[in-house]
Amino acid sequence: MTTVLLVRHGLTASTGELLTGWTPGIPLDDRGVAQAAALAARLAPLPLHAIVSSPLDRCLQTAAAIAAGRDGLQVVTEDRVGECRYGDWTGQPLKKLAEEQLWRVVQAHPSAVTFPGPDGESMPEMQHRSVTAIRDWNARLGQDATYLVCSHGDVIKAIVADALGLHLDQYQRIQADPCSLTVIRYTPLRPFVLRMNDRGGTVEDLLPQPDADKTPRDDDAASYAAVGGGSGGAGPVDGAPAAPAPAPAPSLTGPDGHQESADTRG
Numbered sequence: 326m327t328t329v330l331l332v333r334h335g336l337t338a339s340t341g342e343l344l345t346g347w348t349p350g351i352p353l354d355d356r357g358v359a360q361a362a363a364l365a366a367r368l369a370p371l372p373l374h375a376i377v378s379s380p381l382d383r384c385l386q387t388a389a390a391i392a393a394g395r396d397g398l399q400v401v402t403e404d405r406v407g408e409c410r411y412g413d414w415t416g417q418p419l420k421k422l423a424e425e426q427l428w429r430v431v432q433a434h435p436s437a438v439t440f441p442g443p444d445g446e447s448m449p450e451m452q453h454r455s456v457t458a459i460r461d462w463n464a465r466l467g468q469d470a471t472y473l474v475c476s477h478g479d480v481i482k483a484i485v486a487d488a489l490g491l492h493l494d495q496y497q498r499i500q501a502d503p504c505s506l507t508v509i510r511y512t513p514l515r516p517f518v519l520r521m522n523d524r525g526g527t528v529e530d531l532l533p534q535p536d537a538d539k540t541p542r543d544d545d546a547a548s549y550a551a552v553g554g555g556s557g558g559a560g561p562v563d564g565a566p567a568a569p570a571p572a573p574a575p576s577l578t579g580p581d582g583h584q585e586s587a588d589t590r591g
Contacts, residue, residue, distance in 0.1 A: 326469075326510050326511065326512050327463040327466065327467070327469075328509070328510045329462075329472060329473075329474060329508070329509045329510075330371075330373075330472070330473040330474070330507075330508055331473075331474050331476060331481045331501075331506070331508070331509065332364065332387065332474070332476070332504065332506055332507075333477065333478055333481055333501045333502065333504060333505050334357070334381075334386070334387045334475060334476075334503065335353045335356070335358065335360035335361045335383070335386075335503050336353065336354055336356040336357035336360060336503045336504070337351050337352065337354055337357055339351060340357075340503060341419070343418055344414050344417055344418075344422060345408075345415070346408050346410065346414070346416070347381065347408055347410060347411075348416055350382060351383055353386050357383070357386075357503065357504070360503060360504035361390035364391065364504050365391045365393065367506075367526075367527070368391060368473075368528060370528060371471065371528045371531055371532060372533065373395065373398065374470040375398075375401060375462070375466055375470070375472040375473070376395075376398060376400045376401065376473045376475070377400075377402075377403045377406065377473065377475070378400050378403065378474070378476075379402070379403070379404075379406050379408065380402040380403075381407060381408060381477075384476060384477070385400065385402070387504065388400045388475040391473060391475070400475075403458055403474070405454045405457065406455050407476075407480075408476075408479070409440070409451040409477070409479045410445060412442030412443070412445025412446070413440070413442035414441065414445075415444075427440075432497055433494070435448045435493055435494060435497065436493040436494050451479065451480065452487065452493055455476070455480045456483070456484055459484055471531065471533075478501045478502075481501040482497075482499040482500075485507060485509070485518060486499060488509045488511075488516040489518060500522045501522055502524060504524070505522045505523060506524070507521050507523065508523070508531065519531070
């Protein structure tokens with residue numbers, strides 16, 4: 326079972342104001358630096374086999390904070406988990422973009438969206454390359470690995486939607502706040518979303534089992550969902566494997582009453 330920790334970068338001075346996209350040279354601000362340090366401390370007990378990052382500065386800086394003190398573990402860049410290529414929307418104020426007709430399509434029917442301009446990417450293309458990257462890293466690191474990917478809000482949401490079996494048009498129901506932690510465990514049969522948009526708490530339930538507690542691998546059993554909901558990590562009952570249930574994601578309602586995403590903002 327390969328476990329992937331998806332971390333959104335920390336806050337920047339333009340988060341929530343501009344759609345920065347692939348604009349270079351945008352670092353974390355003081356709030357983001359503090360967020361990254363706090364997350365690094367929270368993840369410190371958890372062994373990681375790799376730290377993979379979007380090549381953009383805000384992700385590299387967040388990933389570097391997590392990598393610090395991990396016995397030389399280096400951050401590896403991966404373009405395929407980089408931000409969605411927003412084309413002509415890049416660098417524009419979000420308030421201005423919200424007046425565009427395409428904004429409503431992004432909110433309600435993202436599978437139909439291709440961002441304008443020669444550098445614009447479609448949202449299905451973004452999901453395909455990011456999910457493919459995760460699957461490739463899963464295969465590369467192996468089924469016993471736990472690794473971290475530092476990426477962006479829309480990219481993380483697209484990966485989670487795939488793991489949940491949701492159509493891309495439903496992915497705006499998912500939230501990925503700055504420096505939040507989302508955890509997916511991939512088994513031979515299906516992925517399990519263990520955490521979503523987690524901004525606090527310990528990582529004890531993600532630690533490797535002590536050798537004394539390990540039993541021979543049963544890939545089928547590892548892929549089973551807990552019928553009846555399971556014990557929430559409190560341990561198996563009557564020999565049945567327990568699996569954590571996905572946490573519900575919060576949603577935001579705009580001033581006009583429509584549900585809108587908070588994550589199409591770099």
